[in-house]
Amino acid sequence: MLATVDASKNSELKKYLFGVYPTIRVFSKGKVGGKSFTGNKSESFVRGFIDEIVSGEKEMSRQASVRKGLIELQTAREFEELIASSQVPVMVKFSASW
Numbered sequence: 774m775l776a777t778v779d780a781s782k783n784s785e786l787k788k789y790l791f792g793v794y795p796t797i798r799v800f801s802k803g804k805v806g807g808k809s810f811t812g813n814k815s816e817s818f819v820r821g822f823i824d825e826i827v828s829g830e831k832e833m834s835r836q837a838s839v840r841k842g843l844i845e846l847q848t849a850r851e852f853e854e855l856i857a858s859s860q861v862p863v864m865v866k867f868s869a870s871w
Contacts, residue, residue, distance in 0.1 A: 774844065774855075774859060774861055774862070774863045774864070775842075775843050775844065775863075775864050775866075776843065776844040776845070776846055776852070776855060776863055776864070776865045776866070777843060777844070777845055777846065777865070777866040777867075777868060778845075778846040778847075778849075778851075778852050778865060778866075778867060778868070779868055779869060779870050780794070780796075780867040780868065780869060781794075781868075781869035781870060782870065783848060783849040783852070785849045786849050786852060786867060789805070789865075789867055790867055791809065791811050792811075793811045793812060794867070794868055794869040795811070795812070795813070795866050795867060795868045795869075796809065796810075796811050796866075796867045797809060797810050797811070797822075797864060797865070797866050797867070798864075798865055798867070799826055799862055799863070799864050799865075800856045800859070800862070800863045800865060801862045801863075802859075802860070803856055803857050803859075806862070808822070808825070808826055810822065822864075823864065826862050826864065827862075846865075852865070
């Protein structure tokens with residue numbers, strides 16, 4: 774699952790940044806995972822990153838709903854609810870609108 778949220782408008786999410794925008798972090802079963810990267814990357818890099826995450830998940834729930842496309846979160850609350858309820862890994866892009 775892919776999501777994006779504007780961390781500059783939701784200051785309580787800045788704790789997930791590594792000091793730069795964008796910061797991409799993976800969350801699994803409600804917790805932040807070890808996988809992450811910062812800055813703009815090539816499409817091939819991002820695809821490889823996603824493939825690594827998916828192949829690393831050995832027991833993904835068959836009953837979990839599959840969402841297509843990018844989920845655009847508007848608030849920190851939406852972010853927290855998505856992370857807490859997801860049964861599959863969620864890759865979140867923390868960005869800033871200037």
